[in-house]
Structures are given as C-alpha cells and as structure tokens.
Amino acid sequence: MKKKMPVMLTFDVDGESLWASRELDHLPVTRSLGTYGILEGLPRIMKTLEKNDVPATFFVPGIIAERYPEQIMSIDRAGHEICNHSYSHTYPDKLPSAAAEKEELTKTNEILERLTGKRPRGYRSPAWEFSENTLGILLDIGFDYSSNMMHTDRIGYLQVFDRKTDIVELPIHWVLDDAAFWLYTVRIPGKAIQPVSAVQEFWIAEFDALYEEFMEEDDSDLCFILTCHPQVIGRPARMKVLDNLIKHIKTFENIEFTTCWQTAQKYKK
Numbered sequence: 050m051k052k053k054m055p056v057m058l059t060f061d062v063d064g065e066s067l068w069a070s071r072e073l074d075h076l077p078v079t080r081s082l083g084t085y086g087i088l089e090g091l092p093r094i095m096k097t098l099e100k101n102d103v104p105a106t107f108f109v110p111g112i113i114a115e116r117y118p119e120q121i122m123s124i125d126r127a128g129h130e131i132c133n134h135s136y137s138h139t140y141p142d143k144l145p146s147a148a149a150e151k152e153e154l155t156k157t158n159e160i161l162e163r164l165t166g167k168r169p170r171g172y173r174s175p176a177w178e179f180s181e182n183t184l185g186i187l188l189d190i191g192f193d194y195s196s197n198m199m200h201t202d203r204i205g206y207l208q209v210f211d212r213k214t215d216i217v218e219l220p221i222h223w224v225l226d227d228a229a230f231w232l233y234t235v236r237i238p239g240k241a242i243q244p245v246s247a248v249q250e251f252w253i254a255e256f257d258a259l260y261e262e263f264m265e266e267d268d269s270d271l272c273f274i275l276t277c278h279p280q281v282i283g284r285p286a287r288m289k290v291l292d293n294l295i296k297h298i299k300t301f302e303n304i305e306f307t308t309c310w311q312t313a314q315k316y317k318k
C-alpha cells in the first residue's frame with residue numbers, strides 16, 4: 050500500500066520574545082505585536098485546527114510558557130504537541146557560552162514538562178540557526194528530533210557539517226514560513242506585506258508540486274512542513290489562508306496530518 054505523506058502544521062509561539070531577540074521589545078507598540086499573537090492569534094489557530102480536526106506542533110519559548118501558562122496548557126489539552134523553542138528566544142550564536150545555551154533548553158524543558166506533564170521531544174532554534182555548541186547540547190539533553198535544517202524536503206537524520214546524529218531532522222524552509230511574507234514592522238527595513246491571495250496560491254502550489262513528486266516516488270520520505278507564528282498568521286483574513294490550505298490538502302488521498310513527534314517516531318522504526 051502506498052504510504053501517506055506527512056503534513057505537519059507547526060506554530061512558533063514567540064509572543065513578545067520575537068521582538069526581544071531583535072532588541073526591539075523596549076518599544077511598547079512593537080512588543081504588543083507579540084502579545085497579539087497570544088491573545089488573538091493563538092485562539093484563532095486553535096479554533097481552525099479544531100474545526101478541521103487536525104493535530105499540530107507548537108514550539109514555545111520557556112519565557113512565554115511562564116508568562117502565559119493557561120494558553121500553553123490549552124494547546125496541550127487540545128491534544129497538540131508542545132516542543133522546545135529556547136527559553137528567551139535569544140539567537141544561539143548571541144549567547145555568551147555553551148552553558149548559557151544549554152540552560153536555555155533545559156530550563157524550557159522543565160517549564161513545559163511542569164505545565165503539560167510531557168517531556169518535549171523536539172527542538173526548533175529561535176533563529177533557525179545553530180551556534181557551534183547547539184548540536185552537542187541537543188545530543189546531551191537527548192532530543193529525539195530537530196526541525197531546523199533547509200538542505201532537503203525529506204525526513205532524515207540531523208547532520209551538522211560532517212557530524213552525523215541519530216536525531217531525526219524535520220526540514221523547514223522560508224517559503225513555507227508566514228514570517229517571510231508577512232512579518233512586518235517599520236523597524237525592520239525592506240519587508241513588505243504580501244496579499245493573502247498570493248500567499249495562499251504560493252503555499253497551495255508548493256503542496257501540489259510536492260505531492261506530485263511524493264506520488265511518483267516509491268517509499269518517499271518527502272514531507273510537508275508549514276511554519277507559522279500566531280502573531281503573523283493570526284490575523285482574521287490570514288487565518289482563512291490556513292483554513293483554505295488545510296481544506297485543500299484534505300482533498301488528497303495519500304496524506305496524513307500528524308505531529309512532528311509522531312513523524313519522528315514513525316521514521317525511526
């Protein structure tokens with residue numbers, strides 16, 4: 050029987066920490082864009098996922114879990130996966146030491162486990178970038194998967210330069226990231242806001258092309274991973290794009306909406 054292509058909807062619940070990592074959170078209005086993600090964006094996402102009856106994976110910085118425990122617990126209660134997105138959302142290469150970076154990850158695992166009773170299995174870097182210490186830290190802590198690399202469209206094992214690991218890698222890409230189209234503030238020069246119809250068309254075209262390749266290959270490891278941010282996709286009209294994309298994907302036979310951890314487990318078997 051033909052296997053099904055995993056479809057992973059992932060959400061980076063950055064809140065205000067997205068702006069802290071850009072050293073802009075001393076500006077109350079810029080910072081409030083992050084708050085919007087938690088107060089407005091997240092409930093809209095939860096509703097859209099529930100309506101379509103699909104699971105998702107949420108990457109949460111520890112500081113946001115401490116600030117908004119109710120909201121983070123509601124993600125868990127709805128049956129979605131919650132994983133590690135650092136503590137403060139500081140870019141790993143800006144942290145002063147390997148110990149500081151490790152502390153960011155261990156602290157967040159503790160906070161998330163306290164809230165949900167579950168050990169976070171995966172890690173996504175706040176900058177989609179590693180420091181020279183990141184890989185060693187992920188191995189030390191014992192993460193099962195990473196969702197950071199852009200070298201492939203396939204599920205595989207994480208490799209950094211020549212160093213191979215048995216951590217499953219679930220690849221991402223800027224073209225399937227809402228921030229690449231819509232993250233905007235006057236403080237970030239050179240970014241324009243794209244029309245919702247353009248982004249919808251873009252993501253559907255990406256899915257269709259990938260699915261076609263998946264169907265042509267025997268035993269394909271191709272996968273579709275969308276990355277969104279509550280403060281970015283969480284606007285009313287943009288939420289329709291997510292809703293329409295899910296509905297579009299659901300019309301294909303050989304797909305399964307799944308969480309990152311489920312996908313990683315399946316791949317390792």
Ligand SMILES: [Zn+2]
Pocket residue numbers: 061062063067134138174175176
């Ligand atoms: Zn982030």
